[in-house]
Amino acid sequence: VSRWACPGCGYFYDEAAGHPREGFPPGTPWADVPDHWVCPDCGVREKVDFELATDD
């Protein structure tokens, strides 16, 4: 289970939590999120820009 960070704002995509409102139920792997999906908080950075968050 990994977490991916938007490089533009403080948002994290956490695979364990998913993002149900965006259509990603808990446990949805990052690989299943479409490439053109945009950060739901800042709306600026796309999935391909996200960085793997190693620690917190």
Next chain:
Amino acid sequence: MEATTADSHHHHHHDHERVEVNPADWTDPKRYAWLLGIVVPLAPFMAWGSVALTGFGGFWLLGPVLVFGAFPLLDIAVGVDPSNPPDSILKWLEQDRYYRWCTYIFIPVQYAGLILACWLWSSGDLSVLDGLGLAFTVGVVGGIAINTAHELGHKRASSERWLSRVALAQTGYGHFFIEHNRGHHVRVATPEDPASSRLGESFWAFLPRTVFGSLRSAWGIEAERLDRVGESHWTLRNDILGAWAMTVGLFAVLAIVFGPVVLPYLVIQAVIGFSLLEVVNYLEHYGLRRDKREDGRYERCRPEHSWNSNNVASNVLLYHLQRHSDHHANPTRRYQALRHVEEAPQLPTGYAGMIVLAWFPPLWRRVMDPRLLDHFEGDVTRANIQPRKRARILARHGVGAEAAP
């Protein structure tokens, strides 16, 4: 320096506080000025009082006179202030809840004014002309309310996002909340963005393109989300339909309480309100264009892709919206912490005056086209050009029409 900050990767686990400035040693020169944001929503009350005192019906137009007359003059009289809060203080400044309340308080005043207007329209004391004047004033409040909604709609807290939708209900522009955050911010300053105006495109050509284009785009974004969730498009969980239901409910309640006579005025004020928002959209990115990279994606939005202004009066009126480059670099940043960016192209005056200029396309072109050309160091091919006029504009600047878009 500012661009470095905007482009640098933020690390989420540390706050990087450089303790050069102690919050106690720095005072925000605009701190109490933000309270003036409620002057515009108070306009219906001031108009009513002024007409009652003087008997002069012209005061019903106080809202437009304030925003399109007084504020442009104040921008010239008060001048500019490019000063920024120190970087080390931004986090502290953003968490000060006082600034949030300055925006929250707008909304009850906005709706008190709308109720007052409905009561006046239904009283039978106003001529149709007076009623229309009041509709313009209420519409201007509704348009400025979209700006308040814009500030609130970019925030993470669901309470602020809800307040944003409430502020949009008066103008029926609830879909703006989706299109702006998920559409405009992604495609800003590209030919694909309905809300980015193009060189050679007059405001009057832009208005229908942005109104219908933004609507279509918002629906597409929301439909895609609902498809992923596995829900029907035709439900109140569709954020567009949910937001519009708020407008329908609001207008229905007002029509039941005050009578159907208010309905035409409500429609007129809504059109005036969203047209005001769209003229602001028109001037924010006029002619500016992001380049396409080799991988087919657009370059990141940079400070050079928004028109900015440091005129104090318009900045207070619009919660620093004119510090637009920093807003696009950091959309969730709160208004009080937005910074002037040195690399950003500057408008010759504040947004209030530029709105009036935009209504007169020949004047707009005379002021803005040379400024845009200067920004591109004379290379017109770097502009976002209205396709219909492309050949003519290129020919005028001595460039072959085959030049790559």
